[in-house]
Amino acid sequence: MYITTEKGKYTNQSIKVKLTRKPMKIAKEIKIGLFAVVMIGALVWGLNFLKGRQLFQSARVYYGVYQRIDGLQETAPVFLNGYRVGTVEKISLRDQQPTSLLVQFSLDKEVNLPVETIAQIYSSDLMGSKAIRLVPSLLPNILHPGDTLITSIEGDLKEQVSLQVLPLKKKAEDLMADMQEAIEMIKLIFNEKSRKNLEMSISNIKLTMDNLESATGTIDTILRNQQGKVERIIINAESISSNLKNKNAQLSNIINNFSAISDTLAKTSFSSTITETNNALRSFNGVISKISNGEGSLGLLIKNDSLYNNLDSAAKHLDLLLKDINKNPKRYVNFSVFGKKDSK
Known part of the structure; x- marks a missing residue:
């Protein structure tokens, strides 16, 4: 049997017919919807990831009440011993006390805080970004999720510098006051009469120094002229010291005799x-x-x-x-x- 086609005639032996099912077509709207859902989910996950939130991990929520937060923002990190363990979730005004702020922050599930742990707001970098630092206590009891922590605020760089500079400023002011008093005293002392007296004193001191210089020159001349006598005096002194050294035994006897006489006189009745x-x-x-x-x-x-x-x-x-x-x-x-x- 021949099959006639536009291209020619073929036998039935040379044609193999393969029977298959026709695939189901997906509407274009469904594809766009699925893509939109996936993208929205990725966007939500990305935003939470950027905020430090973990959607698929359970966390423990704690609270802190502050009178001021100094620029603390939601999604700010929470650190324990320098390691990030949580994130600030929400900041709101308290209903009962509008002047205070309620800060809600979540921590990792494995973090257990002891009682009296302090949640301290501090500057985490030089730009002044705020974060919460957990300062645990040494108590054995553990806080439960939903508890309110003790809070505190660390002074910012400006406050710390002010605290460091304030004593120096006070000392500088006291020093300036003392210097002002000293200047006034100097002005009072060194008036025209005092200056004249000072000039006279300096002149007298100069005259005294000149006299001393002249006297030393005279003494030097005398010593030069009488050098032989001075040498003889030194030789005589050396001779006297040698004689005293040689007569040491006799001097000891004389001293002993005087001692005996004094003892005798002491024993005598007057x-x-x-x-x-x-x-x-x-x-x-x-x-x-x-x-x-x-x-x-x-x-x-x-x-x-x-x-x-x-x-x-x-x-x-x-x-x-x-x-x-x-x-x-x-x-x-x-x-x-x-x-x-x-x-x-």
Whole structure:
């Protein structure tokens, strides 16, 4: 049998007929819808991934109440010992206290926080990005999901610098005040009169230094001129020290003798000598008292003017007599070799 086609005739043996099912066609709208769903899911997953949320992993939710959050944003990281363990989920105002903020953050399921753990807001980088740092306590009890943590806020860089600079600023202000007082005191001290006195003092100091320089020059000249004498003095001093060294034994004996004498004197009783001395002083005091009272010749001489006048008059007459005898010795002494007396 022949089969006639446009291309020619073929036998039935040369044609193999293969029977297959016709595939079902999918509408174009369904493909677009499936693609849109997949893309939306990928977009949601990507956004959550960028926010740090894990859709297919369970997490534990905790809360913290803050008076201020200093720019903390949702999706901010939560760190424990420097390792990221969670994400800030939601920030809202509290209904009961509008002035405070409620921060909700989720942590990984394997993270267990002890009681009194502190959720601290801090700056995570130099740009001031805020994050939460968990500071665990040492208590054995564990917080449950949904509990509210103790909160705190670490000062930002500006506050920390201010805290560090504030004492320095106060010290600088005190220093400036002290310097101002010192300047005022200097102005008060170094007035025109004080400056003149200071100039005079400096001139006197310069004159003193010149005198010292002149004196040192003079001393140096004297020492040069008397160098031989100085050398002899040094030699004599050395000789004396050598003699003292050689006479060390004798000096020791002398010192021992003085020590023995002092011991003997220490052992000797001075009570009788002191008593006799006291008696003599009493007698002398008695004589002095009698003289002061005008008793005796010496007392009369001191106290009575008449005795003094008589003695003075007698001394004067005696002096006149001696002078007259010296001038006219023949008037008082008259003798001859032959035993005859001259007639006057």
